[in-house]
Amino acid sequence: MAREMKAAGRPRDPKTAENIKSTTLRLMREQGYAAVSIASIISESGVAKQTIYNRWKTKADLVLDAIFEETERYASAPDHDFNKSCREQLYQFLIEVFEHLERDSRIICALIASAQEDKLFQKSFRERFVNPREKIVEDILRRAHSLGQISTERDIPTLVAFIHGAFWYPLLNGIQPDRKLAQNIVAEIFRH
Amino acid sequence: MAREMKAAGRPRDPKTAENIKSTTLRLMREQGYAAVSIASIISESGVAKQTIYNRWKTKADLVLDAIFEETERYASAPDHDFNKSCREQLYQFLIEVFEHLERDSRIICALIASAQEDKLFQKSFRERFVNPREKIVEDILRRAHSLGQISTERDIPTLVAFIHGAFWYPLLNGIQPDRKLAQNIVAEIFRH
DNA sequence: TTAATTAGTAGACTATAGTCTATTATATTA
């Protein structure tokens, strides 16, 4: 039954979550993940601590949610523009990801860090952030396979790991991926 | 002047640092990075808190030092056995790294996590852990270049990032790199 | 022997993530 059951009890004020998330995102971008305390989010947004912990399990969980609306836009599949080669599509995707990272890399790296000590959060981060981006690259490569733009002998999961790893690795070592890296990645993936 | 100047003041007891490091490594392997508190290291090793913070800046700094003696052995260059192809050398290196990771991946991932919120530690981790491993792979690929085992057109820094990224990426997403991954990596790098 | 210097101990203190409890506010249902 898809009844619209209205839960008993006081309903959540939708403005409360919006307030907390936007305050969090703003503070994070101004000061970075570690520098922003839950206490400062509380005092800036004017809510009680328990209101935050009623909705999110941890600080990382809140921050992931706060940047999710924005980040998911960058994980939208590129137009299947058939004038563009798969190579161009991959390049375009990487450039968009790198531009996004230029703004939020500190926060993303902090979330990857948090995922190392919280397996539940790791799963959540994987599902919401990692998997969608993996799928886009996988789709591009599969199309390239079927269009004969890369050899059918090559292993797609390995290439996907290569591509993502190739910018995660410098990122986590404090190096911003740039246009040159994107060019080098596509050149290596699509070389004859 | 390379005078053997003996510093004034009470000399450090070399047993103290050894005690702290071995206790730390043992506890870390038993319980993992997050589960081991500085307090537990103190009570197990019997030293004072300040004794630890006199020598190491942070918990991560201590842990890096504690596993360094062991990990650096796995970053030793492989024998330049000219019976072995570069492909085999790379495969051997990856297998050794993966076996090492099987034991200490939780700790290594926690150190990578710590590096995200402490740029000084990031630099230290890069110099002691990342760079030596990069160099080994780079050397193998350069030799492969000059021996004609891979095309001279291919960009070595990009390949190095591919190789390391290809196991860092699954590792940080909670997936243990295995033999199959090592095979796929060398197959992709050394394909004709 | 004395002064200076550094190592190590002991424990109070700070900052911060997260938990717990009591209280008040706002909704549904009987």
Add this chain to the structure above:
DNA sequence: TAATATAATAGACTATAGTCTACTAATTAA
């Protein structure tokens, strides 16, 4: 209207990394 359930507030409490200060121990240099 009364009972019940959940939201939100307020603030005490816990655990832990790291700092600070006072003290004692071991060494060098004068």
